[in-house]
Amino acid sequence: MKKLLVLLLLTTACLNVAAIFPNDEKIDTKKGVIKATIMDGKNNIPIEYANVTVHNSKDSSFITGSASGKNGELLIPNLPDGNFYVKVSFIGYDKTIIPNIAITPEKKEVSLGVIKIIPTEIKMDAVNVVGEKPTEEYHLDKRVINVSKDNTAAGGTALDVLQNHPSIQIDQNGNVTLRGSSNFTVLVNGRPGVLQGSDALRQIPANIIDNIELITNPSAKYDAEGAAGIVNIITKVSAYDNMSGIVNGGIGSRTKYNGDVTLNYKSGDWGLTGSGDYRLFSNTNYQGYDRYTSTNTGTLYQRADINQNFRRKNFNAKVGVDYTISPVTGISFTNSIGRFAFNGTFMLDGSDQQNTSSGTPKYTTNQQLSDITADYFQSILYFNHQFNPKIDEFTFEAVYTNLFQPNLQTAREYLTDSNHENWSTNPNTIEYDNRTTRNDGRIKLNYSYKFNEKSKFESGVQVNLAYRNFDYLFRTFNWNNNDWLIDPTYTNKFDFRNNVYAAFATYSNSFEALELDYQLGLRAEQTDRLLHQITMDKDYAYNKVHLFPSVNLLKKLDQAQQLQLSYSRRINRPFEGALNPFPNYSDSYALVIGNPDLKPELINSYELNYQNTISGVFLSAQTYYRNTENTFQQTALVGPDGRLNLSFGNIAKTYSIGSELSAGFSLAQWFRLDPSLNLYKTHLEGKLQNNSYEQNGFVWSGRLRSTLYFSPETRFQVAFFYTAKQKILQGEIDPLINLTLSLRQEFLDKKLVVTATAQNLFKTGRFKLFTDAGNGTLLYLTANPEAPIFNITISYNFNNFKNTSKVNDRVDVNVNSGF
Structure with a gap:
């Protein structure tokens, strides 16, 4: 309660400060x-x-x-x-x-x-192409990706929409980085889900998305979490009275199916929305791993050939109701339930030679089976009231999410011959069982006052509550007694609390004489973190208040040109897996140990952006600089037993500077090009085990999207994406290439749409990683994703469907924890 009172006092103080701001844009009634x-x-x-x-x-x-x-x-x-x-x-x-x-x-x-x-209608010999929104739009504080203009997104997810964007990089496991950082926040209609990152993006069907906002330098209004900014997914909205809906279905190569339906009914003051979606996605992946360790007696060599087969299956159902109490007051209530299932088979054929000059290799086959399910429920209440219509507004939001996620992994290690045949009997067998329960809550109150069209004040308080329980059971199979034995070395329990109490205020106005728009903001967040290691009977606490200012300036040079300058401070809080100090068994080659003393990363982010339109050609240059304090990195060190010890530490300081250059133009009335280029330089310096590391890297990535309009109903799209070599703390990543082709055909006045896509046609998506793990150990990893991938999607829209629900959150499930 004391924390809430402090936040309310801060908001009140911000209100008093805002009252003394000059109101440059008063409307002159004369x-x-x-x-x-x-x-x-x-x-x-x-x-x-x-x-x-x-x-x-x-x-x-x-x-x-x-x-x-x-x-x-x-x-x-x-x-x-x-x-x-x-x-x-x-x-x-x-x-x-x-x-x-x-x-x-x-x-x-x-x-x-x-x-x-x-x-606009572009008339050709026998073709009329109707003008549409551009693929991307640029606004004061964000970049907007119009999903309907991307053929490759049909039948896919938000992850598919973003994968060809130059700001976004995706590795061989589908993990996403934004401008080189994996720490960004995913919102759906301005609201966060349970978890973040690629798992959030992977579960949102592209067919229900209107656009995606990339907010790379958010103002103080937004949560400060997310070093690289915010990915805000906006679903389709409307306000017309009707019964409407959309039905989507798709099929892809190698067991890929998806289907979803959304129905909307709006009449007068009431609106009802119901939806359900089902998705089955199978994926194969091959990886090759080589490890060399130089010792006084020779060179140790390990080789692993890894074949992975994953199957993701998820179902979600949602019902929402909106009621307009009066022209200035509304309320909505939405409930969602869902189940997610992940099954994976991991086969590793390994050879272990203690000395390449004289030793005899040891050949093994490791089989790992993963079975993860998650049942979740989410409830959202939203209320808004305008005291003076179109002048001031109060909003209240409450979200509760419950998730139960059992994670069972079984691993068997067989001794084999050099061909990895003739498996031994009674293999070394272990079972890893993790049962996670999560209860999260979010309460948010906002107030905004609009003095005139340019001048606006907004403030609010917010509480994010996260209570999570983890129960890790590690067992080995005893073949002599034919039963399971609990191994106390890795079996443990811990509870984790990660609450954030926040208050913010922003003020925007314009200096009319300079034609300069500005927005100033300040946010305060208190982090209340407690990891209670039940097995060790130890508590690890972290409690601190951080301030997050933001500044945004916009100067219109003329009607075609504008210049924007912005600054914001961000934070990246470590997740529970990186904090748990109890050893987490991975396999006979690696061990994961968390660091409970990890501090949050603090990021200062600056941007200078320029947009212009010259003779129908749109040009944009977005430059950015980001420096990070307390950077935590995953480390890979060789332990006394020869295994890799994977951990985390605040061991580095980093900065990155870069520019995103984009354009959009038509070479002919039926042919459009949207090229973009992302250039950035990174600097990293740190110290690990008395060894100093310093790296400077220059990385660039580019995207070229070409669209051919054969008719108003037919378009063909080619998307090419390239990322140059990247430097990391202990190594480097080779260049990445991605090519996608798609054909879209519309029928029945655009009510029925059929889209065919082909990805990774020429098997160019190969991933190569080199790591220097220290103590004379060098690691090489090559990953070959599934290729090629084909998909056909059919979408039917009746009564001009638009999703009317004010609330549209989805629950995200992290399936990578524990791997």
Whole structure:
């Protein structure tokens, strides 16, 4: 309770500070105002960020301008008396001009009503291509990826959407990094799930996604967690009364199936949404591993050929209800249940030669079976109330999530001959059973006040509660007695609490004379972390308050150019697996031990961005600099028994500087190119076992997406992605290449869509890693993902489906813990 009181006091103080900010954008009631709503003339939906400019009717000189809001609303204040015309433009739409607008002493306010702009039609010999949203859009604080423009996403997940984006890198196991960092936050409609990272992205069907926002330098309004920023997935929304829905089904090579259905009903003040999805995905992967260790007597050599077969199966069902109590008050309640199952077979054929010059190799086959299931339930309550319509608003949100996740892994090690045949009887057999229970909660209260179209104050308090229980049971099979024996070396229990108490305030306005928009913010977060190691009877606590300021500046150089500068501070808190000090058995080659003294990483992030449009060619340059204190890295050291000891430590300081260059243009009316390039330099310095490490690396990655329009209903897409060699603390990663082809065909006035995709056609997605583990040990890993992969997806949309639920969270399950 004391913590909540401190946060409330901080918010109150921020309110008092905001009250003394100058209000540069007050509306002068003695001057003219133009109001309107911008809509899509074909689909009758609001258009956000449409560019609207006011010009003098006499000489066409520019007077002022603005952009439409989220619901298409537009307000242009402080106009002098005179005769004007308004120009409305938006990418993919015809320019629209509204003439004969007069501001007079008698009539200061002019309402243009609804302005409908029409999608551009490009006429060719027998083809009419209707203008569409660009693949990507750039806004003040984020980059928006329009999912419907990516053929390769059909039938896939959010992970498939992002895999060809230059800011995103994906390794051979599907783990994602954003601008070189694996620490980013995944939100769905602004709300986090249970877990994060690639597992969150892997479970969200692409067909229900409207767009994905990459917020690489978030303001103080957002949780500070996530060094590289936020990936916010926006699902389809609408506000029209109807019964509508969408049904999707897909089939892919080597046992890949997916299907989902979403139904929506909205009538008057009530809205109901129900959905269900099922996904079965099988994957194969081959890896080769070589280890060389130099000793006084010779060289130790180990070789492993690894074949992995994974099968992921998940089901999710959701029911939500929205009720509009009054024009200024609404409430929604959503419940989700689901089950996730993961089965994996891991076969390792190994050879172990203690001395390459004289020793006799030992040949083994290791078989590991993994069986992970997770049953989860999530409930979300959301309430909003506007005290003064379109001026101030209060929102309340409460989320509860319960998850039970048993994880059973069985490993057998057989002695074999040199061909890995003639397996021995009575193999060394172990069983690893982890039962995890999670109870998470989130309470959030926000208040915003809009002084005018430019000036806005927002503040709030938030509590994130995380209580988790872990029960690890490690057993070995005794062939003499034909029973299982508990091994106390690795069997342990621990409880983990990781609560965060936060408060924030932001203020935005504009310096009219400089045509400079700004936003200032401050966030305070208290980390309350406790790991109670029950088996060791020891507590490891961490409790500290951190401040996270943010600054965002936007300067419009002219109607086509803008410049943005931003700064934010972020935090990366270690997960429980990296903290548990009890040994966690991996296999006879490696052992994992956590570090309970790990501190959070603290990141300072700066960005300078520039956008321009020249003769129909869109150009963007996003530059960034990020330095990190207390960087924790996974370490690989050889122990006294010859096994690798994998652990974690705050052993390095890092910085990265880079630039993302993007463009979009048409070479012909039927052919569009969207190239992009990401260049970044990294510097890492650290100390491990009295050995100093320092690395400087330059990495670049590029993406080229080409789209051919054969007709308004048919398009063919080629996406090529390349990542150059990367440096890591103890080694390097070879270049990565990915090629995807897709064909999309629409029927029945776009209600029925069929998409075919082909990935990794030429087996170019090979992953190679080199690691210097110290003490004369060198490691080499090569991974060959499944190739090629084919997929066909069918999607049917009836009654112009848009998902109307205000709440659309999904539960994410981490299946990689313990591997």
